[in-house]
Amino acid sequence: MKPSIYENSRDVFLDTVNVKDYIQLEKISMIYQALRDSIEKPLKMVLLYGKPGTGKSMFLSKLHEDVASAQKAYLYKTPILDESEFFKTIAQDLYGIKYDSELNFTQFMKVVENRELIEAIVPIIMLDEAQLYTTAMMEKIRLLSDTRKVKFVIALHKTEKEDIIAKEHFQTRIWESIKLENASPVELKIYIQKKLMKVNCVDTASMFVPKSINLIHKLTDGNYRDTNKLVYTLFDIYHYYAQNNPKEIRGNEISKKIIEMAAIHTGLINA
Amino acid sequence: MLNVNELENKHKKYKLKSYTPYFAIFLGVSAAILSISFFLLYDFNSKKETKKELIAQKTQEYNGDRKADIAIENKNEAIEQEASKVIVPKEKEETPVTQEREEKVQLSPSLNFIKRIESEVPLYKKEDSVKAAAIIEKKVERPIEKSSEPIKKENKKEEVSLPIVEEVKESIALVQKPIVEEPATNTSTIDIKRRDVEEDIKHVIKRFNVNHNPALSLFVAKKYYQLENYEQAYNYALATNELNNNIEASWIIFSKSLVKLGKKEMAIETLKRYINHSDSSQARQLLDEILSGKFK
Ligand SMILES: Nc1ncnc2c1ncn2[C@@H]1O[C@H](COP(=O)(O)OP(=O)(O)OP(=O)(O)O)[C@@H](O)[C@H]1O
Ligand SMILES: [Mg+2]
Numbered sequence: 001m002k003p004s005i006y007e008n009s010r011d012v013f014l015d016t017v018n019v020k021d022y023i024q025l026e027k028i029s030m031i032y033q034a035l036r037d038s039i040e041k042p043l044k045m046v047l048l049y050g051k052p053g054t055g056k057s058m059f060l061s062k063l064h065e066d067v068a069s070a071q072k073a074y075l076y077k078t079p080i081l082d083e084s085e086f087f088k089t090i091a092q093d094l095y096g097i098k099y100d101s102e103l104n105f106t107q108f109m110k111v112v113e114n115r116e117l118i119e120a121i122v123p124i125i126m127l128d129e130a131q132l133y134t135t136a137m138m139e140k141i142r143l144l145s146d147t148r149k150v151k152f153v154i155a156l157h158k159t160e161k162e163d164i165i166a167k168e169h170f171q172t173r174i175w176e177s178i179k180l181e182n183a184s185p186v187e188l189k190i191y192i193q194k195k196l197m198k199v200n201c202v203d204t205a206s207m208f209v210p211k212s213i214n215l216i217h218k219l220t221d222g223n224y225r226d227t228n229k230l231v232y233t234l235f236d237i238y239h240y241y242a243q244n245n246p247k248e249i250r251g252n253e254i255s256k257k258i259i260e261m262a263a264i265h266t267g268l269i270n271a
Numbered sequence: 272m273l274n275v276n277e278l279e280n281k282h283k284k285y286k287l288k289s290y291t292p293y294f295a296i297f298l299g300v301s302a303a304i305l306s307i308s309f310f311l312l313y314d315f316n317s318k319k320e321t322k323k324e325l326i327a328q329k330t331q332e333y334n335g336d337r338k339a340d341i342a343i344e345n346k347n348e349a350i351e352q353e354a355s356k357v358i359v360p361k362e363k364e365e366t367p368v369t370q371e372r373e374e375k376v377q378l379s380p381s382l383n384f385i386k387r388i389e390s391e392v393p394l395y396k397k398e399d400s401v402k403a404a405a406i407i408e409k410k411v412e413r414p415i416e417k418s419s420e421p422i423k424k425e426n427k428k429e430e431v432s433l434p435i436v437e438e439v440k441e442s443i444a445l446v447q448k449p450i451v452e453e454p455a456t457n458t459s460t461i462d463i464k465r466r467d468v469e470e471d472i473k474h475v476i477k478r479f480n481v482n483h484n485p486a487l488s489l490f491v492a493k494k495y496y497q498l499e500n501y502e503q504a505y506n507y508a509l510a511t512n513e514l515n516n517n518i519e520a521s522w523i524i525f526s527k528s529l530v531k532l533g534k535k536e537m538a539i540e541t542l543k544r545y546i547n548h549s550d551s552s553q554a555r556q557l558l559d560e561i562l563s564g565k566f567k
Contacts, residue, residue: 015482052482078486078518081493085520100556129486132475157478225482233273240275261278264285271285 006242009204010235012195013228017057019065023194025187031178032063045145049156050180053225056155059180060126063153072123079132086137094123094150105140112149122151130154182222189213191224192231204235212254219259219268226268233262468494485514485521492524501531519551526554530561 003011012021048056057077064075074093080086087108091097095115127133133141145152183191189208196205208216220226237258241248249255263269472494479487492507508525511518522545529538542558545551560566 052478057484078489078520080520081490129484129490132486132490236273237275237278240273244275257282260285261275261282264281265273265278269285271281271288 004239004242005201005204006235006239008199009196009201010232010239012199012201013232013235015225015228015232017061019058019061021195021198022058022062023191023198025183025190031180032059034176034178036063036066045142045151045176046153047156047177048153048180049177051182051223052157053223054180054182055224056157056180057128058224060128060153060155064126067124071121073126074124075126075128077128079127079129081132081134081137083137083140090125090150093125109143109147112144112147115149117149122149124151124153126153126155128155130156182220183217183224183227184222185210185213185217188217188220188222188227192216192227207252207254209253212256212259215256215259219263226266229266230259230262230268233265234258237261237265468498483514485511485518488514489518489521489524492521492528496524496528499531501528504528505532517549519549519553522549522551523553523557526557526561527566530566535561535567 048059050056060075061077064073067073072094074090076089080089084102084104087103087105088099091099091103091108091111095111097111127141130138141152141154144150189210192208192213193205196202216227216230220230234254238249241258249258260269264271472491475487475491475494478484479491488507488511492504492511495501495507496504504524505528508521508528511521512525515521522541526538526542526545529535529541539558539561542554542561546554546558557566
């Protein structure tokens, strides 16, 4: 059976980080340009931070994809927590050196310092979920970037706790820090509609009138992850009604009731 | 998976619940209006007699009183009695009432009272409806507090004023509560410097449960492995593999945990299968170590 338009619309909002789903948003593309610019400058580190679900991982993946064709760039989506393993991985990626035994920081620093840059472009290492690295590890990463033989772009999910780490370790030293924020209602509308247009769901895209967007924004505060979950459930409910009770979804705007039902299901409304 | 019927019911309840504050406010306001008109009537009535007479009467009525709260209760009854007295003649002869109306000075404090209630009502909107209703009721009692003042003075009993003062305080406390509470919850950070591993894990697990990010479960698996809690390390590595079966580090932790849990054969089996589809040198190395007994 062919999947219905509601199923197609629903699956767009699965919460996954996949570069091909990246949506160019105006504000984001501005930051994105700033980030690209700063990568080209002789910087040490770039810090990308923001609350959970503001699109840091998505952003980093996009950046990685764009940059990797022109220069050495490596994205570590998962933090490598074992110190030796971390340095061994970098040594392997940057210089193609394979270490069978342990590799500690001092040893690795020597390797980096003695390394002549082959091309003028400094390789980039991107670390997602960097708040999971220990304070000591962060300090070593900073020292590595001080050699100017490798650049780090670091994505940090920010809680109050991480805020302190961010302050202690980056505020005075970081070359550039960029904050990602939740979407404004206008951006949220673009986000939802562009996502749907990408899979040719024009009909469902046009159902998101300003009123529906405002309600969704009120419920999710413009957080991309929460919005994904909400809209996913919303279309799940539409799909159900389409099969079982079509009169519930007769209007050509997104039903307020169904938005609220989806919000109850995803826990955005306490009922 | 998605139970739409149940969701519809929940939605109905939610809608009902979202109307209750308005309902409570409506109830409260109508109660307030009722009691104000009641208070006014009472006032007019008392104006008929001279103030001195009123006080004298009251002191007579309550002179022998032992306890203050009883006095107030009695007074409530007295007021009701007096009120019912008033209502009956009011319908018959309208003239005296309109005559009293001309004395506006007498009315002004009561109007302030209405204003106060109105300006306070929006505060309760978010509050539990029962609480809101309770506060409004408390306010409604105020006319009685005021009217009891002359008695207080006459009786010169300190105790009389106590319950009233307490009541006022209580209603103030209730009003202030939401304001006081918020800053209290926001204060307790800043002193965290080093991250305690256990707390770290708990925090990450909480986030993992929300966003199912394999990076987080892998982190948890690794941490548990370090803490030698191999069972949990196994669980979280398994969860990671289910979300993304291409993370080398996760397969390594998974296999290592299996060995530590005494399931060496299963670890070997797992690694072999993983090597087949990934060609991971790390996995191969671990397999060698397990087979040679170097890793156990
Ligand atoms: N520009 C974008 N284009 C398309 N989808 C996006 C974009 N930004 C965010 N998203 C969506 O929002 C979801 C959350 O984004 P992401 O996972 O990048 O957040 P995060 O900031 O990394 O959160 P966390 O701190 O929890 O890791 C993603 O699943 C993705 O689908
Ligand atoms: Mg992320």
